[in-house]
Amino acid sequence: MNHTYKIVLLVFTICCSHFIVQAQYTTFEHDGIDRQYIYYEPGDLDENMPLVFAMHGYTGDAANMRNYSDLNDLADQYGFAVVYPRGTTDGGGNRFWNVGYDFHPNEDVDDVGFLTDLAAYLQVTYGLNPDYTFATGFSNGAEMCYMLACQAYDTFKAVAPVAGMILQDILDGCDESPPIPIFEIHGSEDGVTPLSGDPNNNDGWGAYPSIASTIDYFVAKNECTTVVNETLPDTDPNDDSVIVSQKHQNGINNNEVWYYEVAGGGHDWPGAWGNMDIDAGEEAWLFFRLYMDGFLTNPNYLYLDNTISIFPNPAQTTVQIENSDPTLNIQNVQLYSILGVQIEAIRTNETIDLSQLNSGVYLMSISTSMGTITRRIIKE
Numbered sequence: 001m002n003h004t005y006k007i008v009l010l011v012f013t014i015c016c017s018h019f020i021v022q023a024q025y026t027t028f029e030h031d032g033i034d035r036q037y038i039y040y041e042p043g044d045l046d047e048n049m050p051l052v053f054a055m056h057g058y059t060g061d062a063a064n065m066r067n068y069s070d071l072n073d074l075a076d077q078y079g080f081a082v083v084y085p086r087g088t089t090d091g092g093g094n095r096f097w098n099v100g101y102d103f104h105p106n107e108d109v110d111d112v113g114f115l116t117d118l119a120a121y122l123q124v125t126y127g128l129n130p131d132y133t134f135a136t137g138f139s140n141g142a143e144m145c146y147m148l149a150c151q152a153y154d155t156f157k158a159v160a161p162v163a164g165m166i167l168q169d170i171l172d173g174c175d176e177s178p179p180i181p182i183f184e185i186h187g188s189e190d191g192v193t194p195l196s197g198d199p200n201n202n203d204g205w206g207a208y209p210s211i212a213s214t215i216d217y218f219v220a221k222n223e224c225t226t227v228v229n230e231t232l233p234d235t236d237p238n239d240d241s242v243i244v245s246q247k248h249q250n251g252i253n254n255n256e257v258w259y260y261e262v263a264g265g266g267h268d269w270p271g272a273w274g275n276m277d278i279d280a281g282e283e284a285w286l287f288f289r290l291y292m293d294g295f296l297t298n299p300n301y302l303y304l305d306n307t308i309s310i311f312p313n314p315a316q317t318t319v320q321i322e323n324s325d326p327t328l329n330i331q332n333v334q335l336y337s338i339l340g341v342q343i344e345a346i347r348t349n350e351t352i353d354l355s356q357l358n359s360g361v362y363l364m365s366i367s368t369s370m371g372t373i374t375r376r377i378i379k380e
Helices: 062-069 071-078 111-126 140-151 168-172 211-221 280-291 299-307
Strands: 013-016 019-022 026-030 033-040 051-055 081-085 133-138 158-162 182-187 226-231 242-249 257-263 308-311 318-323 330-337 346-348 351-353 360-368 371-379
Touching (some): 026 111, 033 062, 033 071, 033 111, 051 062, 051 071, 051 111, 051 140, 051 280, 062 071, 062 081, 062 133, 071 081, 071 280, 071 360, 071 371, 111 133, 111 140, 133 140, 133 280, 140 158, 140 168, 140 182, 158 280, 182 211, 182 280, 211 257, 299 308, 299 371, 318 330
Parallel strands (some): 051 081, 158 182, 182 257
Antiparallel strands (some): 013 019, 033 081, 226 242, 242 257, 308 318, 318 351, 330 360, 360 371
16 A cells, blocks of 8 residues: 655644643545654664554544653653554544444544554654554543454554443454453443443444453453452542452463453543542553563663652652662652643752642652653652
8 A cells, every 4th residue: 555654743732721732743644544643752762662552532632642641751761652643533523433333334434554554654664663562542542442452463462442342343353363462441430431331232332242241252362361350559549449450361372361440430541530549551551561572671761760769659748759879860850740731849859849739640750860760659
């Protein structure tokens, strides 16, 4: 298939918490349609690094996904590239991924083809590793992840859908595809995509099985033989939810199928809104990292991860940055809201004063002589 590529700068403005974010979109022509995406990689990214796709929900957009997923900061911390592709618009003017919703009978855009061709283009253009391409997404973007798992398994090595489902039509065509690892995060009180599913298509999206049945299907497909159940630490008791973890292990090719049920959670991206005990983007990355054949992330990030710690966390008034290497120079410390808004914080040596901040989750970016690492902190 012949494609042409051209760069355009589109300004996308999001008003949120009194700040403005401008997004630079790149245009990629696919099947005669100008598609757009936002690409990000750390400044010191080595060649042959992984690529993570992050897909927005129905009526959402790529810039929103970039802002609330925190994946740019995670890319800086762990050493990978991330792309935020943009869905097309349907007859109602809403951006979407064409997974086959019942109210989209005449939509024929080939999103599987677009995403796989975009992956190949980015791998070649930026020297990324074609064996380490992954996908996560929220809601409709999560449903696109399931579609990729069944139809683009040669490109995407693992997927991590958040608050999504798999339409029965897609599931019916998935039997002949090889298994790949799956990680679903889903709220027990999700009113958009309920855990019970909608096998009779009462809500108009299309028929789909329950989340438990979906997990069971992929557990069987991956032939997982053991399961580990646990409740994750309730680090933010104010969010009225906890994470119940179910990890199915020892499958084909050491594949695993993970399911985080957010007990008490809704149609959310944990870490941005709803449950604040985890960061969904970071959990997805840590899952992906299991499937890189002994691949190690940027050694500098690994070193910083082991050298720099923050305590106490959660904290009430101050946090202390502890650096176990006296030769490592901490050059700058910046504090951000979970949406990426820079916050003025009082720093005394390696102590950060949080007393004037509201309770919540914040991001601390610590610049050193060996690079930058980002830490998630909780103000009680």
